[in-house]
Amino acid sequence: MTKMRNIVVLGGGPCGLSAAWELSENGYDVTVLEKDSGVGGLCITHEYQGYRFDLGGHRFVSPNKGFVDRVCRMMGDELLTAERKSVILLNGKTFQYPLSARDLFAKIGFRTGIMAFFSFMKEAVIAVFLRKKEVSFYDWVTHRFGRILYDLFFGPYTEKVWGISPKLISSDWASQRIALLNLSDVCLRLSGLKEDTPRTYARTYFYPRKGIGQIFEVMAKVVRQNGGRIVTHADVSGVEVCGGTVKKIRYMHHGFLREIDCDGVISTMPLPDLIHALPEHLVRDILPDARGLRYRAIRFMNMLVGRSDISDNTWMYVAEKKYVMTRIQEPRRRSPFNAPDGKTSLMLEMPCDVNDDLWNYGDEELLARCLTDLCELGINVRDDVTGYFTSRVTHGYPVYSLDYRSHQGRLLNFLDQFDNLITCGRQGAFRYIFMDTAMEMGIAAARHIVSERHYEKGQIQDMRSGAGLLEKDFISVSR
Numbered sequence: 001m002t003k004m005r006n007i008v009v010l011g012g013g014p015c016g017l018s019a020a021w022e023l024s025e026n027g028y029d030v031t032v033l034e035k036d037s038g039v040g041g042l043c044i045t046h047e048y049q050g051y052r053f054d055l056g057g058h059r060f061v062s063p064n065k066g067f068v069d070r071v072c073r074m075m076g077d078e079l080l081t082a083e084r085k086s087v088i089l090l091n092g093k094t095f096q097y098p099l100s101a102r103d104l105f106a107k108i109g110f111r112t113g114i115m116a117f118f119s120f121m122k123e124a125v126i127a128v129f130l131r132k133k134e135v136s137f138y139d140w141v142t143h144r145f146g147r148i149l150y151d152l153f154f155g156p157y158t159e160k161v162w163g164i165s166p167k168l169i170s171s172d173w174a175s176q177r178i179a180l181l182n183l184s185d186v187c188l189r190l191s192g193l194k195e196d197t198p199r200t201y202a203r204t205y206f207y208p209r210k211g212i213g214q215i216f217e218v219m220a221k222v223v224r225q226n227g228g229r230i231v232t233h234a235d236v237s238g239v240e241v242c243g244g245t246v247k248k249i250r251y252m253h254h255g256f257l258r259e260i261d262c263d264g265v266i267s268t269m270p271l272p273d274l275i276h277a278l279p280e281h282l283v284r285d286i287l288p289d290a291r292g293l294r295y296r297a298i299r300f301m302n303m304l305v306g307r308s309d310i311s312d313n314t315w316m317y318v319a320e321k322k323y324v325m326t327r328i329q330e331p332r333r334r335s336p337f338n339a340p341d342g343k344t345s346l347m348l349e350m351p352c353d354v355n356d357d358l359w360n361y362g363d364e365e366l367l368a369r370c371l372t373d374l375c376e377l378g379i380n381v382r383d384d385v386t387g388y389f390t391s392r393v394t395h396g397y398p399v400y401s402l403d404y405r406s407h408q409g410r411l412l413n414f415l416d417q418f419d420n421l422i423t424c425g426r427q428g429a430f431r432y433i434f435m436d437t438a439m440e441m442g443i444a445a446a447r448h449i450v451s452e453r454h455y456e457k458g459q460i461q462d463m464r465s466g467a468g469l470l471e472k473d474f475i476s477v478s479r
């Protein structure tokens, strides 16, 4: 087989850029096509009047030491470390998150506490003796926490995030998102006898001085220095194939249709969009699967606040349905450089669907609603807001509906017929993964192309961060 030299990467988010980083360091001719005006994807940081806002506050955490060292070397002095402190605001009270047994039972009241304990024990017994299958998010959480805690925290919050009943969400989401391992683990954690270890519990994290997007601005600079090209405003619309090989990529660029030849393609654009970009006669039979995969959108309210401080929390979770937001964040908790000296800011996350009421709400009306909700939650900034803007993302969360796996599986199997195409990343593999796993997937995809390291495509798409696939490679190639 002749060596692939000219690789086109679709999407300039963490996965696509990391792939380009790895390829360009190995002497490949790489072009990244990114639809947006800047790189970073969901990890972009917007600057506004001296303030910086991520699309929902991000943090960089990875169990893969070799990988973290490599990112730290690339970032030099620009990476700060910060401590995470999160709370849940509920019924006028503030609960620690992750849940702590002492804090929880002190605040929910004696009667609810006893009921929660017995419902937890009931589920523990059922889990041990009946071994019921966990199909939905509802099953997964009630088996581990009991019905009372489900009704109090997990059910309402999850329904707000996804916009559908937790009984219709696959248990895969819970098992990937809520990093608790089994019942005894839960008991030990809730009683404070076990230290916090999984990702959800990580207390310290890395964060760049100028917002999470700085990682990808630096990475893009390295790719360019290595001779790679990054084309922004490049909206990929067509993939031309001949037999089992992708030959050309077509994209719209400032109103013009352009095309680029390729020896290989790494796609990180949404999986259904990639299917739609292929010739119609090839994809006709699998279009129902592409339509079966849905993403949840998010709208953000970013507020400039003329005071120095609001709280010491990294994340404040808001589960109650009557409030418009699911999370409240103060960006300067991550980096003091996210706001000018003596000032702070607030960012509110509001999951929605593209074109629903929340998505289309006027900016001013939405600001008024957010300020009222914040006030009720005990955060009164009405007289201190000096400016604001809202932002939106269409592909915030891949929706793990009960049947998502069959659609995802059929689409990935279909794409396997193209020998020089790999689809990966959060959107490309349709997996609820974090930035570090997306970056490692991009690097693994690049190594699949760089001759000597051959990971199976499925192995790349199934990657979990720190799973060991790359660990030794990172150490041996550390630059």
Ligand SMILES: Cc1cc2nc3c(=O)[nH]c(=O)nc-3n(C[C@H](O)[C@H](O)[C@H](O)COP(=O)(O)OP(=O)(O)OC[C@H]3O[C@@H](n4cnc5c(N)ncnc54)[C@H](O)[C@@H]3O)c2cc1C
Residues within 6 Å of the ligand: 010, 011, 012, 013, 014, 015, 016, 033, 034, 035, 036, 039, 040, 041, 042, 043, 055, 056, 057, 058, 059, 060, 061, 234, 235, 236, 237, 268, 269, 270, 273, 298, 349, 395, 396, 397, 424, 425, 426, 427, 428, 433, 434, 435, 436, 438
């Ligand atoms: C609210 C929120 C908070 C998060 N917090 C954290 C956190 O604290 N820590 C963490 O590790 N992760 C976090 N994540 C997850 C993290 O953002 C993702 O895992 C990561 O961005 C995935 O990278 P990706 O490159 O796979 O996808 P994306 O970031 O979505 O990048 C895909 C890119 O493809 C581009 N694209 C799409 N269609 C086309 C097209 N047709 N043509 C060309 N380009 C196209 C997009 O514009 C985008 O730039 C969070 C996510 C959200 C939504």
